Amino acid sequence: MISVTEDNFDVNAVIGRVRRPDMGALVTFLGTVRDDGGTEVMELEAYEEVAKKELATIRDEAFAKYPIAAVEVVHRIGRLRVGENILLIVVGAGHRKEAFDACEYILERIKESVPIWKKEIGKGGERWVPGESHGGDA
Amino acid sequence: MQVRVRTFARLREAIGGDLMLEVPEGATMSRLLAAVGETSEQAGEALFEENGDLRAYVILMHNGRRVRRAEAGTRPLADGDEVALFPPVAGG
Numbered sequence: 001m002i003s004v005t006e007d008n009f010d011v012n013a014v015i016g017r018v019r020r021p022d023m024g025a026l027v028t029f030l031g032t033v034r035d036d037g038g039t040e041v042m043e044l045e046a047y048e049e050v051a052k053k054e055l056a057t058i059r060d061e062a063f064a065k066y067p068i069a070a071v072e073v074v075h076r077i078g079r080l081r082v083g084e085n086i087l088l089i090v091v092g093a094g095h096r097k098e099a100f101d102a103c104e105y106i107l108e109r110i111k112e113s114v115p116i117w118k119k120e121i122g123k124g125g126e127r128w129v130p131g132e133s134h135g136g137d138a
Numbered sequence: 139m140q141v142r143v144r145t146f147a148r149l150r151e152a153i154g155g156d157l158m159l160e161v162p163e164g165a166t167m168s169r170l171l172a173a174v175g176e177t178s179e180q181a182g183e184a185l186f187e188e189n190g191d192l193r194a195y196v197i198l199m200h201n202g203r204r205v206r207r208a209e210a211g212t213r214p215l216a217d218g219d220e221v222a223l224f225p226p227v228a229g230g
Contacts, residue, residue: 044229047144047199047222050202051229053202075229075230087230107230111227111228111229112227114227114229114230115227116228116229117225117228118228118229119147128148129228130226131226
């Protein structure tokens with residue numbers, strides 16, 4: 001399942017939804033709000049309809065590239081405090097290597113193309129976290 | 139015809155939010171960008187260099203799909219279309 005939501009998630013509950021007896025590996029990536037020298041709050045904003053479609057495309061790419069059995073992605077938006085959950089990716093596969101590789105692939109593709117933005121807010125002011133990629137059309 | 143303009147992150151702040159703009163029938167993406175730039179001084183500065191070129195960080199979407207900057211001058215819009223303007227994405 002793919003979701004973009006303001007609600008927090010329970011990591012174990014998501015893993016529980018994914019796991020099946022034919023999976024020998026469940027690789028989980030959990031991204032959280034980092035205290036980057038005084039950050040107190042992070043505001044996340046999405047072009048929601050497009051973000052959901054793009055996440056689904058990335059999931060489909062991962063299935064096409066790696067022999068994996070399940071993918072679950074939850075990306076939070078809204079106002080989050082330092083230490084709170086932002087992103088959960090769970091990949092289930094028969095074996096560890098494809099699960100790790102697919103999880104990393106999904107994460108890097110999210111950073112590259114899903115329309116979500118973050119603003120760090122702290123005592124020193126606020127700043128938009130710079131994007132890492134221009135999607136190949138600078 | 140009317141085109142909906144969605145704006146995000148730093149461009150949303152500069153432009154002031156989403157817009158519904160009236161543009162001539164058959165207007166291109168470039169024509170619409172110029173109209174967005176004319177809504178305020180801040181919007182114009184956020185979108186365009188002093189020489190009038192679209193700033194390098196501006197990413198364009200037309201009805202949910204990326205549009206290459208080189209295509210903006212020839213890409214025609216239709217009534218009810220949605221155009222999105224945003225800086226490089228930073229999720230994850």
